[in-house]
Amino acid sequence: MLLVSAPILGVPEKAALSKVIDSGWLTMGDRVRAFEEAFADMHGAEDCVAVSSCTAALHLILHALGIGPGDEVLVPSMTFVATANAVLYVGASPVFVDIESADVPLMSIVEAEARCTSRTKAVILVHFAGYLADREQWQKFARARGLHIIEDAAHAPGLKQVGTFGAAAAFSFYGNKNMTTAEGGAVIARDPDLRDRIRRARGHGMTTGTQQRLNSRTPQYDVTMLGFNYRMDELRAAIGLVQLQNLQEWNEIRRILVVLYRRLIANYCPAVTVPFSEPRTSAYHIMPILLPSLANRQDVVDHLRNEGIQTTIHYPPVHRMTFYRERFPGIELPVTDEFAQRELTIPLHPQITSPAVEAVVAALASALANCMQAETAA
Structure with a gap:
């Protein structure tokens, strides 16, 4: 069967996994950090946050932006359901917007304008099939209304323009994507404060991770916010580092x-x-x-x-x-x-x-x- 999509996996990925297993350190260690730095560098970003999925990435972005009950977020219906689900996760309401045309199946800016209300706080742009939305038009639209732009970039890894539209971009490394870590995702956020909130929320809002506590020789940590268990492990990061070289x-x-x-x-x-x-x-x-x-x-x-x-x-x-x-x-x-x-x-x-x-x-x-x-x- 000629498949719609198929991951490319081989000896380099197996060797990378073996090294992780031999190291005895399986989660949130040097490989996750190396993957974050390499992925950010490919996109011209200062840093990024590796997470467990693109869904987690979208949830973390919305949570870190303070979007919640009573707020509305513009989303396309021509997308995977996770785009809308993430809005419900924070207690906000997704507002579905039509696409521009059959030739350009991206969210219509005209229809988005018609569906804006005083409760609209953000718009999630989906780069459907890997094709980027019009950055300048959407930035002008968002500035005029005080809205956050969030990019659902599950289909668009490796493009320098991604992550430059607005607040943040969410990526997917699921098995059918352009590069894979089996499950996994990442967030690019240019604002260091927003990125820090996302990074802390990824791991239960804890001020330090297990490896950090080991290296600092102190078991103490604090929890400063409501957080989640959205961490990426060393095994996935090791695969990602190999895949990234070929993207x-x-x-x-x-x-x-x-x-x-x-x-x-x-x-x-x-x-x-x-x-x-x-x-x-x-x-x-x-x-x-x-x-x-x-x-x-x-x-x-x-x-x-x-x-x-x-x-x-x-x-x-x-x-x-x-x-x-x-x-x-x-x-x-x-x-x-x-x-x-x-x-x-x-x-x-x-x-x-x-x-x-x-x-x-x-x-x-x-x-x-x-x-x-x-x-x-x-």
Whole structure:
């Protein structure tokens, strides 16, 4: 099966894990700190905070900014559910905002303006598929309204611009991301005070960690705030240090594959559209396409699967999920709904070859031809 995404793991990662095991120190030690420094350096940041997941990163950012009950946070519905969940974690209310268009499935600034109220305190920008939102426009929007900008950069590691939009950016190192630590995440926050609050909240609000107490030869510590158990361990950090060395090369391979996909789809599947037709900075995390409106998506999925090709959907809209539909009824996001009904994600990762891309497009063309025949017969 040609998978939508696949981690690249090998001998270097195994060797790094073995060194951690041999060291006898498994959590919040030298490797976590080295990973934080290396990840921050790649993004031109002074420092970052490694955490257990991107969800934890989003929660910590919102918590450290003091967002809570009575506050509202603008979020897209075209995202993974964690984006909205993190807002509920701090007791605030997510306000779902439509996307700009089928070609630019990022939060619409026009729709965001229409949904702002006196209770709006922040906006979470999701860099969907790895494509960055318009920084200058959103910064102007936020300044005019006194809002915090939070970046959900789960799809966009390795880009220098990420983490420069506003208060902070949250990253994911889940197994299907551009680089992985299995589970894991990070926060880039340029304000050292905000970064310090996030770092302390990561570990129960404690003033020192276990290794710090060992090195200082004192068991004493204090708890200065409400905190959480969102720490990254040494095993994940060790994998991350190896993966980080390859991230830029892997992102470049992704870019080359996307260029090939776009050319082949235009030639052999002209009824299919590929979002982000205009050049835009990207980490090329996934390869979303939009099927023609008359095509039966499940038939296309089944056809490709029979050809040994996995597909998936990014994303089922959050506002349509049972939990959110019941909690926030009556939300209408027509552009998001239309995009979600036609979107299909096809394989994209650095282990894919050019012949594999050609095979995917050929199978897609065959599937669509079958769909058209069925439609004509009906």
